[in-house]
Amino acid sequence: MSLFPPLLPRHALVLFSGGQDSTTCLAHALSRYERVETIAFDYGQRHRVELDARLNVLQALRQQFPAWGERLGEDHLLDVNVLGHISETSLTRDTAFAMEASGLPNTFVPGRNLLFLTLAAALAYRRGMDVLVTGVCETDFSGYPDCRDDTMKAMQIALSLGMDKRLLIDTPLMWIDKAQTWQLAHELGDASGVADGGKALVDLIVEHSHTCYLGDREHRHAWGYGCGSCPACELRARGYARYSAAA
Template sequence: MSDARPVHTQALVLFSGGQDSATCLAWALSRYERVETIGFDYGQRHKVELTCRGRFLEALKQRYPQWARKIGDDHLLDLALLGQISDTALTQDKAIAFASTGLPNTFVPARNLVFLTLAAAIAYRRGLTVLVGGMCETDYSGYPDCRDDTLKALQVALSLGMDSRFLLDTPLMWLSKAQTWHLAESLGGRPLVELIREETHTCYAGDRQTRHAWGYGCGSCPACELRRKGHDTYLEAPAP
């Protein structure tokens, strides 16, 4: 009996320009036949990440020709409305702190839900059946829209709502930040680690002036702290 289920060979990667999504892009390129990318301009304070994503993509194509031929179109969506309705430290000029909910005020409500819904709409039109995101429930800030249960539910909702079987791949879901660095090395060697260190951006403050061993950033925001600790552990412990 033949298997009539669709074969997932083409993916759309949510690529912000940060460490996690850059690693996911390399992971997708090692796994799928064609890979497109999508980014979002939502009024984020660290808008410099959008510049970084273009530089990273070009450098990736030049240094990894085996991946370059798989890379398709890049999509950048204007989501200024999301920033306008979000009163957060990620979209407004305010100090980063913890809210009464226990979440940092960098949490942009529904951000990943909106991102993935719009990505699915693009993927539907482009004939792509896999959405790849760098959401993680291990070393993360506690955002509820990064949790595995949320994304599993959204996969079902998107597939039902568009009558098309989507697969949400989250390769970093159960990895620590150190393991994410190790994953990058396993995919593209130390040159990929160096490319991620130099050309990606994670810092919520948008600092591209201060260079650390792990990359650029203010060094004190939650994103910088996670990246620094993960990089330190990566250097201290060999890959399992």
């Protein structure tokens, strides 16, 4: 018996960077919603390789999970380089990762998720979609204020009012850590109808998704490709180790 309910007759747009979190969110959306599309943003990020990795994730999902592939619709890539122009952060400049006096890491790109959600909502409006799925998390994260639950609730209200259309912002990872995110991917894969789908989806995420802030696709670890030392790699590696130990 499936762990997940029947598909909801709603249309979802997944904010899909091609990382571990957004790939898990995409699997969540494909397990839950009738129609699913994806959107990504080129904002001049140092780890721009993620924009290539995400295409590999989409191709692998279509091939390995054909039932999902039938409902996986159009992919959209928006150029928002203006965000990189106005951001002095280690994700958009060649500077070392560090903590700021504010207590936030200098990987924080101010307004990034607010802009992404606004643009996603505008596209969703045009394409008749009513759910935005995003991988923000307040449990195992870097403290970014635009990843917090209160921000998402406020954005859902503001976008629904501004679009004069009831929108849902679905945040399946909000209250789970990275180990639980790996476990969720396993459960979603198992419920997909594909033989040994849990292992297949986790292996897909390990091999094809990209998280490393430095854009390293040369060094292969048990948890995937990356430098192994940036904040994103450290979070992913710790989560995978805890997930593997509990498996």
